[in-house]
Amino acid sequence: MTIVHADELDNMETQSSDLQSELDNVNNELLEIGGQIADNEVQMEAINGEIEKTQEQLLIAKNNEEQQYEDMKLRIQYIYENSGESMLGMIFSAESMADFINKVDFITTVNDYDRDMLTDLQTLRKNIENEEKHLKEQQQAYVDLENDLTQKEAELTAKASEASTDLASLSAKIEELKAQKAAEAARKEAEKLQANNSGNAGSSGNGGGSGSSGSSGSGKYNYPSGPGQLNPFVGVVYFNGHKETYYSQRVLPGHGLNIPGRHVADDGTIRDINNYLCLASSDHPKGTKVETSLGTGIVYDSGCASGVIDIYTDW
Known part of the structure; x- marks a missing residue:
């Protein structure tokens, strides 16, 4: 960088x-x-x-x-x-x-x-x-x-x-x-937080179970740190012609979403059984694959503004 x-x-x-x-x-x-x-x-x-x-x-x-x-x-x-x-x-x-x-x-x-x-x-x-x-x-x-x-x-x-x-x-x-x-x-x-909380990395490194598993401390995640990548400290980026933001399952648990194999990844994002990011978009039908600054995701939800991609996280 x-x-x-x-x-x-x-x-x-x-x-x-x-x-x-x-x-x-x-x-x-x-x-x-x-x-x-x-x-x-x-x-x-x-x-x-x-x-x-x-x-x-x-x-x-x-x-x-x-x-x-x-x-x-x-x-x-x-x-x-x-x-x-x-x-x-x-x-x-x-x-x-x-x-x-x-x-x-x-x-x-x-x-x-x-x-x-x-x-x-x-x-x-x-x-x-x-x-x-x-x-x-x-x-x-x-x-x-x-x-x-x-x-x-x-x-x-x-x-x-x-x-x-x-x-x-x-x-x-x-x-x-x-x-x-x-x-x-x-x-x-992010590196400072990760260093301060490295002792809490413990269990659920891949978050393998439900949406709330292992979400008791934000410091355990390996946050994205590259330029132009979404993370808790850079909450808005512009990528691939859209504006990216995130919404947290801590605020919106999303119990009604049908996300097979839903889990929390190492970077704190919510992913499905195939490790795709879980996204919300009003511009793409549900099930559409969309490239984001954090990788490929699939649209599981709607309700955000046009031109915006929301990435589901545990941040």
Whole structure:
């Protein structure tokens, strides 16, 4: 039987606690990253809306610029080609100096207006283009951040999965060691009782007669001591897909049970003429053979819970 050392179990429990803390930290990071991804997606959606609006404004500005340019060309064409008359002809057709100055001033004013309007529209278009460029740079920054966060989320998810697997494996080992430790303690206790009462082994070593023969002292029995075996000190075990417990003939004499050759064995269990354990089960018909942690038994009684095998004993 494997001997379980206390420091080994303590070390495993410490590792389990550390793994649980690590898993909690990773899960907290995942929650935080999930929040960052959600916020980033909101910002990306807002930027996409700004870009769409800016592109609409840029299209309007370009159309206005083109329209202004076309209007300017028409006015210049009018000034230079009005009724087939040259600009100089129009200017020198002035009837007075005042008329001359007015015509020159008109031409200058129209040209200045067109140039100013065109310059303003070009400046507006350039500003909108710069804004669009800036928004697209922001959009790319959010895309890059989204990729980084998604990659980190995947790495943390893998780390959490690994920690969960390790924690489950370690927990299973801890439970196994605890069961071994309990079985070891039960074995030592049984050996102690057997040593203290070895002088009382006396008669009925095989208990050959009735159900109550030789039952005056529990210390005379050679109790099962292996890991996972039912005994008076480990009163519940799980074996072969069922839960095992015991019920004592000292509490339930079972006079009405038809058990041929009923006797008390060296280990304190009640057995029949063929040395089969006497069992109770609600899942199997009477007469069914069932494998237990103490060997093969036959169902002689019912009335226990489903999934449970009761072994009849003198404990």
